[in-house]
Amino acid sequence: MTKAEIHDILDGHTPFAGVNVGRVMDVLILLSAIAIALETMPELPAQLRGLLFKFELALLIIFAAEYVLRLATAPRPARYAFSFWGIVDFLSFAPAIAFLTPQWQVVRAFRLLRLVRLLKLFRGSHAMERLVVAFRQVRGELAIFGVIAGLMLYVSAVGIYIFEHDAQPEVFSSIPNSLWWAVASFTTVGYGDMFPITPGGRIFTTFVLFIGLGVIAVPSAIVTTALLESETNIQRRIREARENGEDTNNNETAQNTKGD
Structure with missing residues (x-):
């Protein structure tokens, strides 16, 4: 499988094993936005809060894996890392690390930067490309x-x-x-x-x-x-x-x- 084919799979242009990976990522991003809103509710049951934590951990792994895969298959990794979409992909999982590190209590306010994930919904959008042009x-x-x-x-x-x-x-x-x-x-x-x-x-x-x-x-x-x-x-x-x-x-x- 070539690098271009991997990019097509991640962007949803080509299905992988019958699954449109791009659409699955879009659904996960929307579910993440709902989870971020729910976790701010003080009356949320402890059991549900624990499920949200596990869901956030799963998203962290998925988005981190996507970023590493895009970085490894990019023709110019450094250019991708500092591009707009590269920064968006990085911020989609990096702020969530504050959840896993108790010593980072001071920077936990930055966890709302996870909302940057919503920008990933516009990746590969023809309408967004026309707007940028x-x-x-x-x-x-x-x-x-x-x-x-x-x-x-x-x-x-x-x-x-x-x-x-x-x-x-x-x-x-x-x-x-x-x-x-x-x-x-x-x-x-x-x-x-x-x-x-x-x-x-x-x-x-x-x-x-x-x-x-x-x-x-x-x-x-x-x-x-x-x-x-x-x-x-x-x-x-x-x-x-x-x-x-x-x-x-x-x-x-x-x-x-x-x-x-």
């Missing part, structure tokens, strides 16, 4: 818009401080403190812990809320446009490959595995 295509536009959004947050914090500081010195005590109000307003959340009471502050807030809608809508439109363009390009390449008599399934598999 779309973000790469518009990363320049998003970076510029991020800078503009940051400047607008700062200007909003300064503006609300000017309008509201004298009326509410304990609430809008400083510009850094007013940044929380700017973030909550820009994201149109509005927790209600900080709100204007002066007419000028309310008028200023109205403009900020409208600008906040654009802060959310513009990046979404940029990414959506890039996704549509990416989908169009993919369909065009598939159509051209079919016209040339190429195997599109093999092309897709090669694109999915080249990152490892």
